[in-house]
Amino acid sequence: MRLVFAGTPDTAVPALEALVASRHEVVAVVTRPDARSGRGRTVAPSPVAVAAEAHGIEVLKPLTPAEPDFHARLVELAPDCCPVVAYGAMLRRAALDVPTWGWVNLHFSVLPAWRxxxxxxxxxxxxxxxxxASVFSIVEALDAGPVLGVITERIRPDDTAGTLLDRLAHxxxxxxxxxxxHIEAGDIAAHPQADDHVSYAPKLSTEDARVDWARSAFAVDRQIRGCTPSPGAWTVLGEDRVKIGPAVVSDDRTLPPGRIGVSKHEVRVGTTTTDLVLGDVQAVGKRLMPAADWARGLTFGPDAAFA
Known part of the structure; x- marks a missing residue:
């Protein structure tokens, strides 16, 4: 089949590479326009654009998929299907109707959970x-189209959003x-999603990543790992923001919620259940470092606590 692939971040690159290596022909790639990124905030093409250009594939970067020039080029390309992974823009009916077999999205959940x-x-x-992960046919409603295929993956005790997303991407x-x-062979069936089991997964805000120590150690651990690497879990000590990396749930309860306990080799923080033993910590203007090293540069009173 002739494919036009749509995707933008690193997460979408494994799918593009797999399609290029398949029997199908990727005739063009659609991605978001070049944007500022990195510490220097320099303008750079998306990871998908870089990968496509390395294969000599035409790259389209419309501000929106509704642009007339983009639509005209899509019609000229005459794709049989348009596979999508984390493209980052809404597709409207005019674009959806161009490929013979529509637009098919790889989404990293078992739909209808976490649209x-x-x-x-x-x-x-x-x-x-x-x-x-689920593959489904795109409709105009958010992640609501019929499902063509699903895989499941166990969430490991040490998984962060970064490690789990990387695994699901591959x-x-x-x-x-x-x-x-199977679309090319004509032997695949699409199954409607169950509307009574829908849940939603809005983009994380900075406030979503603020650690709530007045929760169980399990919940705090999951909050931190779910926010790693981005937007990055954080908390406040005095007037300073502190970034918190993945921690370890201990078997002991020695501290009240938010209270900091410092020893020679570890830093513990209380929750409503057992303590968390901190992993890496990053203060404002400092590098990421083991919590014990971070604590050596500070003075903690007996009531020191994260807020």
């Missing part, structure tokens, strides 16, 4: 034990290629 921008993060933060790329194969 939206942050399914992996929200799944971890909600305490889910299992997540996965496993999901095989699912997407398999869906393209």
């Amino acid at each position: 939206g921008a942050a399914p992996v993060q929200r799944s971890i933060m909600a305490g889910d034990e299992v997540t996965g 496993e999901g790329s095989r699912l997407l290629v398999d869906a393209m194969d």
